[in-house]
Amino acid sequence: AQSVTQPDIHITVSEGASLELRCNYSYGATPYLFWYVQSPGQGLQLLLKYFSGDTLVQGIKGFEAEFKRSQSSFNLRKPSVHWSDAAEYFCAVGASGNNRKLIWGLGTSLAVNP
């Protein structure tokens, strides 16, 4: 069965520091992989997605993620965090075909210290 694990429930970084949020998945084939961000009181917004091809994916707001098949990981990175990046981050896995049931991680809450 598909599953998504975000090992870090909560992370605090200082503004300007680099960031890496971890995501591990379990799936038999190459999945579709997503990172979404949820600001307080808001819905989710897509940061980036991976379907195939280049394993380093660039997203919005300066985020990038790298797909590592051997590690079943899709970690999100940002070289320099801004205070406005404080939010909840969700990793999601989708199957190929007509199954629309995205499987979501429980999220990582990011706090940014000034």
Add this chain to the structure above:
Amino acid sequence: KAGVTQTPRYLIKTRGQQVTLSCSPISGHRSVSWYQQTPGQGLQFLFEYFSETQRNKGNFPGRFSGRQFSNSRSEMNVSTLELGDSALYLCASSLQGSTSNEKLFFGSGTQLSVL
């Protein structure tokens, strides 16, 4: 272009009551999905509608139901509310929804509190 609109923003109900939540997708989007978000369980898929037909369903009891209208607007209904139904209910729309590789556009959600 207007985003996904969910109404109401907040709801307070008591156990045993029923509730209806509404979602208006982005214009031109035909797929609407519903999710329940709670701190302990994260996002859980409820169901997806496409062209007025339920195409996928999550593992929720029959108390949770939905429908989609010809203008793609969708409603979700929860009957006989339980305390555990307290959650943020999110609606997401997408163009076709035919595969799981499509970008989802989320509304801000309806925060339901069951007392």
